Amino acid sequence: MQIFLAGSLILILLQLTTTTVASVEQKIDNKTLGMPINSPAYPAPPNQFNNREYFIITYETDPAALEKVVPYPLKVTEPVVKYEFIRMPDSSGLGDYTESGQVIPVEFNGTRGLFVLSMYLDNEPAILAGREIWGFPKKLGRPSLGVDPVSRDTLVGRLFYGELEVARGTMGYKWQALPTDDIKKYLEDTPNYLIKVIPDVDGSPKIHQLVKYHLGNVTVHGAWTGPTDLELFRHALAPVADLPVKKVVSGVHFVSDLTLLPGTVEYDYQKG
Numbered sequence: 001m002q003i004f005l006a007g008s009l010i011l012i013l014l015q016l017t018t019t020t021v022a023s024v025e026q027k028i029d030n031k032t033l034g035m036p037i038n039s040p041a042y043p044a045p046p047n048q049f050n051n052r053e054y055f056i057i058t059y060e061t062d063p064a065a066l067e068k069v070v071p072y073p074l075k076v077t078e079p080v081v082k083y084e085f086i087r088m089p090d091s092s093g094l095g096d097y098t099e100s101g102q103v104i105p106v107e108f109n110g111t112r113g114l115f116v117l118s119m120y121l122d123n124e125p126a127i128l129a130g131r132e133i134w135g136f137p138k139k140l141g142r143p144s145l146g147v148d149p150v151s152r153d154t155l156v157g158r159l160f161y162g163e164l165e166v167a168r169g170t171m172g173y174k175w176q177a178l179p180t181d182d183i184k185k186y187l188e189d190t191p192n193y194l195i196k197v198i199p200d201v202d203g204s205p206k207i208h209q210l211v212k213y214h215l216g217n218v219t220v221h222g223a224w225t226g227p228t229d230l231e232l233f234r235h236a237l238a239p240v241a242d243l244p245v246k247k248v249v250s251g252v253h254f255v256s257d258l259t260l261l262p263g264t265v266e267y268d269y270q271k272g
């Protein structure tokens, strides 16, 4: 009797193990993305963004500081940085979040594009999906974008890292309208570059790639410019002020719908 019971128990355990392994394999075959495998942190792309609101401040910086952060084979084209604050209230699969960071005009293989140097945001799935799929340089931060509730006439973008402020952009709210077609063309035509670096299980580099991505299906609902200013503050772990503001060139504010398209690997640093 005892032997019979023990045998049945082993059979049941074996069956359970086989079922678990089979369903895990099935899920992985079914394009399960990321971890945990029984409840991934984000769904498969593409991601659709509705009413994505940008405040982009173009400023001149120190050319030597720029050379230090733009990796080969990208080339710096001008001593300019685009400081971005982006509100994303309606992002499929990711939700509602805000992002802020620095983007640098570059050239790759004779084509002009933008290198995304840093992004600080307040949404876990967007951090994980961005880093793991495309290689976005995302860290947890506390950005905000909106109209000053007291003066009521100023568009204000702010970035806090922890409790410390590291960036503050201001612009006269909707002072002057801009042609939306130009912004749509710029968003759709400009290639964006990322450096995707993912370590292996022993901590050595496993993936080290230059990734390109585009934005598609762009609709621009409105675009504006106005008097603009930007201040950056030093922080050891959010070093936005390493690219100091020498002169503010322009500010642009626009609201758009768009799709984040899949990336392509343009250069593999491990193959050379």
Ligand SMILES: CC(=O)CC(=O)O
Pocket (backbone or CB within 6 Å): 047, 099, 126, 129, 130, 131, 136, 260
């Ligand atoms: C998913 C992403 O990486 C897009 C973004 O947050 O800009």
